[in-house]
Amino acid sequence: MSHVVRDAAGSAGEREVDSALLTVGVEEEFLLVDPATGAAAEAVEAVLAEVPPELRGQVQHEFQTSQIEIGSPPGLQLEALSHSLGILRSGLSGAAERAGYRMLAVGTGPAGPDDDHSPRIVDNPRFHRMIERYGNVSPGPGYNGMHVHVGIPGPDIGVEVLNHLRPWLPVLHAATTNSPFYNGRDTGYASWRSVLWNRWPPVGPTPWLESHAHYLTLVDELIDSGMLLDSGMLYWYARLSSHLPTVEIRIGDVCLTIDDAVLIAALIRGLVSAALEDIEAGRPALPIDHHMLVAAHWRAAHDGLEGLACDLFDGGTHPAWQLVRRLFERIGPHLERHGDLETVSYLLGRLHTHGTGAARQRSVFNRTGEMSQVIDYLAVQTRG
Template identity: 65%
Template sequence: MTGVRLTVGVEEEFLLLDAEKSQAAPAVDAVLAEVPDDLRGQVTREYLTSQIEINSPPGLDLRALRHSLGMLRSGIAGAAGRAGARVAAIGCCPVTGPEPPVVDEPRFHRMVERYGALSPGPGLNGLHVHIGVPDPDTGVQVLNHLRPWLPLLHAATTNSPFAEGRDSGYASWRSVMWARWPSVGPTPFLESHDHYEDLVSRLVASGAMLDEAMLYWYARLSARYPTVELRLGDVCPSLDDTILVAALARALVGTVLADIEAGRPAPRIDQPLLSAAHWRAAHDGLAGLLDDPADQRSRPAWHLFQRLFDTVRPELERNGDLELALPLMGRLRSRGTGASRQRAVYARTGDMGAVLDLVTIA
């Protein structure tokens, strides 16, 4: 795979809000009815009626991805406006209100019956990035190599500090709530693709998952596409943040593919240490300390995130993404994560409505 540009695609989940009130709205069917015809194949329901999802087509050009996501974000925002709602790019709803029902689909009803109230509130909204890989066996090796780096991307996407009208103490409260599902967590170290398949089968047999699609590891092989899927972060508040994460994710996969071809082994980090690193990422975001992928010692998060950028910089340049990623990295550094931005608005206004205004897509 050396020298080959990898495809990248993105899924983003959003919260639907009442147009007038600062609370979630069970409006997905009304919004979908207003989505322009040329976008409908890329806009779908999610688990709850107060959520909506967009899916970009996979491609090689990051600028084309940005254009596609921009059109989709604008399209669902316009559709929501026509349906008496609005769209918020936030990990979970920061205020209380009536709990919207689950989307009326058999699979979702089975999930409620089996797992109960594991996702209370109006929904947990994430970001999923798909990176193309040549085959499942290589994909499993990529998953092993990615493990120590993923807490840094997790920290960069934190965008849900508030819950029930107050600060949760976490940069990503969504991550805390999401971790209640039995199949959520860091990807284990995998011996082979057969090992991966065996674990999936045994998890389904145990009742922890209904099917392979409920494998909610922070990185997995996609059940639908020939990709590695990173699914560890909150939906980002701005398109700038999403594109930066997508660029870094593709460059990181390209970097570890070179390591695999060179015969460099993946580091075997103990699962409890990875769980602790992801907990810290959810708690602090990029505003505190994180565990160094090299030696698992705590260091300033921004120092480690910059090291990630420097590590994948040759791949960013080879992909033609460096010119775009450099200013996006600077903006994230100057503005902070979505969690930091939300807290700054609340500190200034004391108004949770102003927080929701901040993350509402125009």
Template identity: 60%
Template sequence: MDTAISPELATKAERDDLLTLGVEEEYLLVDAVEPRAAEAVDAVFAEVPGELRDGVQHEYYRTQIEVASPPQLELDELAAALLRLRSGVAAAAERAGVRLVAVGTAPATGQNARIVDNERYHRMRQRFGDLSPGQGMCGTHVHVSIPDPETGVRVLNHLRPWLPVLQAATANSPLFGGRDTGYASWRSMMWERWPTVGPTPYLRSHEHYLTLIGDLEASGAMLDAGMLYWYARLSATYPTVEIRMGDVMPTADDAVLLAALARALVGTLLHEVRAGIEAPDVEHPLLMAAHWRAAHDGLEGLNIDMATREPRPAWRLLRQLFDYVRPELERHGDLATVTALMGRLHEHGTGAARQRAMLASGASVGDVVDELARATRGEPGNPPID
């Protein structure tokens, strides 16, 4: 599966002034019987069918595996690509004697995982030590096309106030070590220990962006540009903005909703950039507070309205974002699908809420992992996860 954009798709996107999008997802590998993570990535990778290999790669830990969809214009094609990847890699995992689970952190207790035998990962481990002990952290990254890097930097500035509520909508890691952490996204809290994780700073230009990357490398806070872990950045590989603050979500539908909202948001912000509208320079501490609130409350609690600086229900802020980007949803033909997926999210809640609902009904952590494995693959399950 080729993850580069085809000439035909690029031509169509340019002709119709549409934005392409793609999704990267990281998954946890879990023992076939117990809910603990399993160091099985090499065995799983060996079982991945040849036609999917281009879209599958190793991650930092041996308990993880990552997929990347090819760029798409149509949401149904994105959904189909994600389902092919999820079901194909899940089947490969089963042939290797483990399960594929879309969850932000390992819900059950288990030994700290070893890193993949990769020279860059060994250098990261040597430089940064035990910043992320555990069995793996799994996120979602959405790529949306941009016309050029300078425009992309201006889009990054406009994105900053909106990302906390999108993070809240992805929350899918309340459990860690066999217990509820009190956070909807515990992965977010663990991830923030790395020195370059956090909100994107307000950028003066693409030159300023590149200067900061050079300064961070010189400081030792990152080995290379690939370790620029801001919540939104310019892709080093593709002509895209990469939005990367969210947990991996239980179902492909969840990922499609995030991707559609992200594309519509980038499209809306591109109009503002072209109209010469300056991005609000939201203070970094306020953004940090909003991202902390997203990790703590998820979508079921509160977040910060950046216009008023006051806490408001996070769901209401997500609905406000939906209303704001509605013209771009319509222009890309996504409105009906996103309206339906928003309704489903409102009914069932985030992945974190679904996990907690199962536990409240008497299910065990093992039951939650079983259900997440079914949801990851796309199989029908119980209502809290389906």
């Protein structure tokens, strides 16, 4: 099915968007830990040296020496995405073990160290400038997220898509929660990473955007203010990629399992496809007040899917899974168009049965009373 997407002025554009041909790619950040203590370890160089040559083009440093990042190639099929993430996760887990460490798919360090003994940042001039600019906002074992890229036909359409995504992102935020523990303690949050990550000034909900020109103006103003070093530091929960023809969704903790990551990627692609259809039909995005977006994302980070969620459409608060079901109904035709409906139905069922990564970690700890058992569980689930 082709969508003739309207341009920013509202006239029919020349470009046609086949919503069944929206590519999707995933970036994942992982924590490297000492196998004896589970604490974050300054291990990235040792692990990179053990990465198989055929994977090195898809692996890189992250901000701290306790982190490592992978990126899948963009593609159309969820099966291919799952295969790619499986090869990368397995390859890096093996590299970490050969180097004497373990790799965990977790939002932040469940077993420390505390902020006074944080792993060093990677020796990169840009990272050093970030520390000089922002000061003591980054200590900790490392904050590990997942970024999903969905292909779009151009930036003018992209900013409209970003507006349409805003009310749905807290639901996805809740589904990705995977960091309940920090420095050996239960934080009371499903995503403690979200709390720590929000110490960085540029982090937050995407503002309402009038046009691509408005988007660029906002970025320039934030750079001029000193809040951003450059456009790459635009840490809005959804943005236009600075180097790819995609919208980039960056709300979540890194997912515990490959299946969780594939599910979130599919849901995001479905939402982008639905947004393109709305734009074609002239249906406007729902303007949401900034303070309510902040509240909805706070609730998502706190409760995950095991509690309540803010409904940005009716202003109420409901069980989180009620909003997940509504999201699924909203994008069902778009999942079917991509060939994703059966897979997403199955994976959502598993998520409902087993809970988010945060819920699963807590289940292990409640059963065993040992953080070491949580670390073991994370390592096994990460590899896939």
